Amino acid sequence: MAMASLPYADVDWSLRALAGRAEGFGRFSIGGLDGPLYHVTTLADDGPGSLRDGCRQKEPLWIVFEVSGTIELSSYLSVSSYKTIDGRGQRIKFSGKGLRLKECEHVIICNLEFEGGRGPDVDAIQIKPKSRHIWIDRCSLQDYDDGLIDITRESTDITVSRCHFSRHDKTMLIGADPTHIEDRCIRVTIHHCFFDGTRQRHPRVRFGKVHLYNNYTRNWGIYAVCPSVESQIYSQCNIYEAGQKTVTFKYLTEKAADQEESRSGCLRSEGDLFLNEAQPCLLEEVDGESMFHPSEYYLTWTMEAPSDALKEILQLCTGWQSIPRPPEQAVLAP
Structure with a gap:
């Protein structure tokens, strides 16, 4: 299997090699690069040595785990700026509630599991408001009562990569309401993810x-991707494989609060592979002149033509991975 096709395949040689290696809009995220290590030594929801205690601290921290198991969250766990939550080397699962990134910047969330979030409006990872420079990498997410990843209220410059989404309805929401016109600033990259039988919003x-x-x-279960009011979605070299439902792109029309007419969004498909009678249902150009191109914002990204080999890689190498924690300092060969 051609593992070289995976992006940033060399970030696990030392602990902090991950910082600043996201592709796309979240590429500037450094997490807790400039801070000391914080060791999570308990699965308790709060208290000394807990993840919650580390995430509330104001200084930059690179957070690692000395334990494996489930952290049952009784309330959203708020993550402050300049934090890396690095699950490599252990197997940490969150349930009960999720992570909240509120008015923060430079956060990396890596190699964690989220399952069984309960309660109204409970998301696995909720990014709002006004958070930026966020990277979510190699996480497994399933079975929350609301969303798995929600990005709303002027949060921007975010990358979601190599994540596995399963057993869920409303998977990923970007922009929550047509009255939130400030969300025109939102920019998100989603790449090398596996949406595995989830019902809708990949994303909306x-x-x-x-x-x-x-x-x-x-x-x-309903559609793959949904462009709604004024959104611009650039879909490149993805694999869309239908099951019973074949509509791949569903356009929903809504009226922005400062506009007189309702509009849907734009979607450009380039090099995508549609399997098992998946129907792209592409509209004729909708405000085609306004569609962005990624090269306006970043120069390079690791991409290949969709294929059976890529399908195999994404099934095996997305989500939580059983990999050792990299050393704090790389050991060079003599």
Whole structure:
């Protein structure tokens, strides 16, 4: 299997090699690069040595785990700026509630599991308001009562990569409401993710600019991707494999609060692979002149043509990975 096709395949040689290595809109995120290590030594929801205690601290921290198991959250766990939550080397699962990134910047969330979030409006990872420079990498997410990842209220410059989404309805929402016109600033990259039988929202987008590439979405329940009011979605070299439902792109029309007419969004499909009678249902150009191109914002991204080999890689190498924690300092060969 051609593992070289995975992006940033060399970030696990030392602990902090991950910082600043995201592709796309979240590429500037450094997390807790400039801070000391914080060791999570308990699965308790709060208290000394807990993740919550580390995430509330104001200084930059690179957070690692000395334990494996489930952290049952009784309330949203708020993550402050300049934090890396690095699950490599252990197996940490969150349930009960999720993570909240509120008015923060430079956060990396890596190699964690989210399952069984309960309660109204409970998301696995909730990014709002006004958060930026966020990277969510190699996480497994399933079975929350609301969303798995929600990006709303002027949060921007975010990358979601190599994540596995399963057993869920409303998977990923970008822009929550047509009255939130400030969400025109939102920019998100989603790449090398596996949407595995989830029902809808892969993602659903209002207002924002979203770059999708080399994702594998299969057996959705309503639609794969939804462009809604004023959104611009650039879909490149993804694999869309239908199950019983074949409509790949569903356009929903809504009226922005400062506009007189309702509009849907724009979606450009370039090099995508549609399998098992998946129907792209592409509209004729909708405000085609306004569609962004990723190269306006970043120069390079790791992408290949969709193929059976890419499908295999994304099924095996997305989500939580059983990998050792990299050393704090790389050991060079003599």
